Each structure stands twice: as structure tokens, then as C-alpha cells.
Amino acid sequence: MRNPVPQNPSFPYYVCGLQNDAAGGAQQDDVILLNLNEAGTFNWKKKYSAGFSGATVDDEYARDMEALSNGDLILAGNGGTTGIMLRLNNTGSLVTAGTPFNLPISYTDISRNSSNGFYAVGGTSPSFTAWLIKYDNNLIAQWHVAISGLTAISQVWEDPATAKIYVTGTEVINSKSRSVLIRLTGQTSPSIDLVKYLDNNETSYQGGSFWHMSPGQIAFVDGRFPSSGGFGGEGALMSLSDLDLTTCLTKQTTLSLKGQSFDYNGPQITASFLDVPKGKDIVIFSNVDWKDQSVCKIPCKAAFTFQSLTGCGSVIFANQSTGATGLTYLWNFSDPGSGVNNTASAPAPVHQFSACGSFRVCLTITAANGCTDSICQTVTYLDEIKPVITCPKDLTVSCNGSINPTNTGFATATDNCDYLSNRNIVR
Secondary structure, eight states, rough: OOOOSSSSOOOOEEEEEEEEEEETEEEEEEEEEEEEEEEOOOOEEEEEEEEEEEEEEOTTTTSSEETTTTEEEEEEEETTEEEEEEEEOOSSSSSEEEEEEEEEEEEEEEEEEEEESSEEEEESSSSEEEEEEEEEEOEEEEEEEETTOSSSSEEEEEEETOOOEEEEEEEEEEEEEEEEEEEHHHOSSEEEEEEEEEEOOOSEEEEEEEETTTTTEEEEEEEEEEESTSSSOOOEEEEEEEEEEEEEEEEEEEOOOOOOOOOEOOEEEEEEEOOOOOOOOOOOOOOOOOOOOOOOOOBBBOOOOESSSSSEEEEEEEHHHBBBOOOOOEEEOSSSGGGGEEEEEEESSSESSSEEEEEEEEEEEEOOOOOOOEEEEEEEEEEOSOOEEOOOOOOOOOTOOOOHHHHHHOOOEEOOTTTOOOOOOOO
16 A cells, blocks of 8 residues: 555555465464555565464464554454454554454454544454454554354445444345445444345355445445346446445345453564565466446336427427436327328427327337336317408499409408418308
8 A cells, every 4th residue: 555654755655465484384474564666666574473472373464454644554454363453653663552352353454434543343263253343543442343143244444424334244145145235323332224235136146345435435346146147157246326325236134233342462563674575577468358237227217298389280399208328219299190200209309280189199218228118198289269351341233243252352361370271261
């Protein structure tokens, strides 16, 4: 990780890991901390080993590392069957350390919180119990809660906007191991707010991680074998949702908490500089091709409004449909007298009805993800304004005179829909 305040600004990166203990061989490890730059050049390497009552243990407290705002580092894991947390400064020197007494825990993850301290999660062995622990900035425990029903626990983080705590664990649901998201509220007395997981009736599942994404989102990934569809084998599911894990796959389950207090001891930590290892380039052998498909179909809903433009059967239709991008439209105006104009594919067409009456207008939408929906509404066209007839002036005709309109004059008529009407005047 990149340290915000490194010992040497030219070497800002710190990497922790394990190597075999020379004294214990392949059965025991030592914790290693490396300091290097962007080019992979090492500044120094330190080895750490822990002891209790003079006995050395298998050092595994490099399971997680966090950098503090002042450049200090927190390392967490276990030494043998005992949980260990270290606070080091940016030179790799020990500041403080702690291990819970009579709690055979292995820390799996630590995360900063808004009260200037830490949350840690881990599990006990050989009888597994999942634990969530809150520490202050000096690694003094504030509270411990056991989360019943989990078979593993792997992640913890806090949403900075709400100070709610999110934990990733594993629970057996319907005889299948499932990654579940647990949300807790309360800085001094935590309680479970929700327990959710993603399910689409797959046949099996592998792994699973939830990550906080700013602002206000959760990313999730795991491996699973779909019961149908997919690519013919195990695939990776990736999801991005809100902080309530709202998706089309979300299911709920229940877990419970139990609080307990523990005393802490200070492990004997020794640190020593080692020879800087030689770097080795990583060779990429081939590219990986990916295929993807949507698991959730975004729902679509057909809707439209309409408005008369002239009062003479010319109507504009406004699409109000919702759905995934790439919507297509098919309009049917139920007006065969309009010929080829009886259908349209524009989002907001204008249709001229061929005669007065009621017409059932239907819109069908289709989204790029295959979702389709239809809606029909009745549109009534009535010409309610009467034509205006103008007769010729009165005329006196002799008994033998012609009453042909060419002599007596023609009556005329006008209508608000003149451009549509074929008028006949019957005398």
C-alpha cells in the first residue's frame, strides 16, 4: 500500500507478507515488511517474530495492513492460535501490540472507523466463532461481539456517511455456503440492521467479497454455477448496488449477536533488518478474453400521453415509457383509412386520423435486454364545430325566369377542418 507519510518520500510503498522461519522450516513463518518505490526498488526489509512466555510461534499477522494518517501501520493476523495486532511507525519500529487473552482468534481484516479507531474481524479455532471487535487508536478494545450462525468472516468496513458497520461472512443457507452482507448500527452497543445475500438459484458458489464504493454504493463479486444459462460452467457474478444491497437477486436471512469482554496481553515482538531481496520481473504470457451477460433484466413500462393539435383529427403522441437504454417503439393507430400511416416507430409521432370516431391506439416497446411491454388507450376524434353556410342574396325572379344558380347565385360553406373536408351542399 501507499503510505501517506512514508519514512522516505522516495520509497512510499509498504508491502507485508510471510516467509518460512529458518528455525521452524516450512511449518512456521515470519512476518516480512518491505519498503520500496514505484520502480520496485527496495529501501529496506524487516522480519518480525512473536513469542509468548519465551516460546516462538507460527507468525501469521500479515493477513491485513492499514496505513494511518500519520504514517503508522497496523498489522493483524495471528501468532499460532493467538490473535495479534501490531502498530508500527513508518520506519517499521514497534509502537504497541496486543493479543486477547483466552480468545484463540485469527484476525482476517481490519478497517479504520470514524471515531479514530479500528474495527477488526476474525474467527476462533478449532471451534469456529465469528467475532467483530472495536479498538481505539491505541489498540485498546472497546467491545467484542460474537456473530452466531457464520462459518467464516472475512471483511469489515464503515460507511463514512452513516457510521454503519458492514461485515462480510459466510453462512450455510439451504445446504450451500453463501457470502452474506451484515450491517450493524451503534457505535457503543452494536445491533444487526440487515443480513442479505444475492441468489439466483445457482447450484453452487465460490468465495465472495463486498466492497464499499464511493459514493454510497456496494460492489460484490463471487463465483457461481448457474442452474441455467451462463457460459456452460462456473462464472463470476459482479454486482453494483446501493448500501441496502437492493438488486433483483437480493434475499434476506437472520443472524444474532452476543457480547463478551476479554483481557489483553502484550506479545513479545522482535524485529530485525534483513538483506534486501532482488527484484524479479513478472511476465504476462497471454491475454484473457471475457464474456458477459446481464443477470437482472431492468424492467420496462410502456406509457404515453396524447394531445389534439388542431381539433380536426391531428394528434401528437408523447412517449413516457421507461426501461433500459435502446428502447424501440411500435405504434398502431387502428386507423386503416390512413393507409401506410396507420403504424409508426418514432418515439413521439403525429397522426392524422382519417375520419371521426374512436380509435384504440396501442404502443409496444422493446428494450435492448429483451424486456417488452404494451399499453393501449382510446383516442376519440369528433368534429363538433358545425360548418358555416352563406346563402346568396334574395332575388326576385319572373315566372318564366331561370332559377339556375348561375343566375340566382351559389351558396357557400366554410369549416374549421376545410383542409380535410369534401363538402356537398344539397339544395
